[in-house]
Amino acid sequence: MDRSDTPAAKAGTVAVGELAVKRMGFGAMRLCGGYALGAPSDRPAAHRVLRRALELGVDFIDTADSYGPGIDEELIAEALHPYPAGLVIATKGGYLRGSRGGWTPDARPERLRQALEGSLSRLRVERIDLYQLHTPDARVPFAESVGALANAQREGKIRHIGLSNVSVRQLEEARAIAPVVSVQNEYNLEDRGSEDVLRACERLGIAFIPWRPLGAGASLRPARTARVAARLQATPAQVALAWLLARSPAMLPIPGTSSGAHLEENVKAAALRLSRADLDLLE
Numbered sequence: 001m002d003r004s005d006t007p008a009a010k011a012g013t014v015a016v017g018e019l020a021v022k023r024m025g026f027g028a029m030r031l032c033g034g035y036a037l038g039a040p041s042d043r044p045a046a047h048r049v050l051r052r053a054l055e056l057g058v059d060f061i062d063t064a065d066s067y068g069p070g071i072d073e074e075l076i077a078e079a080l081h082p083y084p085a086g087l088v089i090a091t092k093g094g095y096l097r098g099s100r101g102g103w104t105p106d107a108r109p110e111r112l113r114q115a116l117e118g119s120l121s122r123l124r125v126e127r128i129d130l131y132q133l134h135t136p137d138a139r140v141p142f143a144e145s146v147g148a149l150a151n152a153q154r155e156g157k158i159r160h161i162g163l164s165n166v167s168v169r170q171l172e173e174a175r176a177i178a179p180v181v182s183v184q185n186e187y188n189l190e191d192r193g194s195e196d197v198l199r200a201c202e203r204l205g206i207a208f209i210p211w212r213p214l215g216a217g218a219s220l221r222p223a224r225t226a227r228v229a230a231r232l233q234a235t236p237a238q239v240a241l242a243w244l245l246a247r248s249p250a251m252l253p254i255p256g257t258s259s260g261a262h263l264e265e266n267v268k269a270a271a272l273r274l275s276r277a278d279l280d281l282l283e
């Protein structure tokens with residue numbers, strides 16, 4: 001997808017393996033029903049949000065088999081298949097969902113294999129560009145979970161391996177088993193607990209994908225965010241995303257929304273530049 005003149009392109013690109021994607025992705029989880037369970041109340045509206053994201057130049061979409069479960073990947077395929085060249089769909093496996101929305105880690109190799117096969121079928125592809133281990137599972141040796149993804153990569157079912165919700169030590173352990181091109185951890189203005197993982201990704205030249213980049217709304221509320229937003233005639237969401245982009249060249253935010261208006265607003269943050277004074281205020 002040559003989309004160099006689109007709003008998302010203003011964020012520049014980041015490498016996901018040999019693939020270059022715009023540093024303004026889209027997190028698709030919010031397209032499902034509440035708690036990322038079940039179908040959206042307005043399925044065509046969810047399709048429109050996905051198609052509009054691509055028109056705005058977004059070429060990286062994050063999902064997981066556990067969103068829906070399954071429904072999020074189906075929505076993506078319904079809206080976007082056959083996929084345009086250059087679109088990277090990143091999915092994940094490693095969580096089971098309870099009927100009330102709970103998240104139970106299950107990263108046993110046999111379960112990951114089953115999850116991967118489900119994702120391949122729902123996304124209607126023969127290979128997943130970026131397959132992320134959604135979470136380590138305390139009941140399973142981490143090396144076994146990563147080893148399952150390495151096997152699937154050797155079989156050609158996964159192009160690149162990513163990790164999610166890991167420590168620097170786990171990142172290093174995984175890298176001894178297979179190449180890792182990205183880490184997806186929670187990170188936003190209000191929660192910087194994964195600063196060390198971000199810096200490790202930077203050092204390694206791999207992508208850092210902050211989940212909950214808007215703090216699920218919490219990053220929009222502090223007065224300092226509102227002050228910077230007012231100064232720049234921007235919105236708090238745009239400031240929160242521009243702050244992430246300024247924080248590191250490895251950063252690949254995936255803001256989530258089911259709203260077309262919020263999507264437009266969020267992608268426009270790619271063009272917003274924060275001054276030293278703005279960054280100091282947000283520090």
Ligand SMILES: NC(=O)c1ccc[n+]([C@@H]2O[C@H](COP(=O)([O-])OP(=O)(O)OC[C@H]3O[C@@H](n4cnc5c(N)ncnc54)[C@H](OP(=O)(O)O)[C@@H]3O)[C@@H](O)[C@H]2O)c1
Binds near residue numbers: 027220254265
């Ligand atoms: N790896 C993991 O364990 C993990 C965990 C959680 C999420 N994720 C991924 O990360 C993505 C993003 O995380 P997230 O969706 O939880 O949190 P988020 O992107 O920080 O925030 C999304 C929330 O903010 C609202 N919002 C979005 N844009 C807004 C705007 N411009 N102004 C005001 N409110 C706005 C959305 O509501 P509206 O729909 O009303 O816009 C939604 O409630 C997910 O889609 C998923 O792909 C991964």
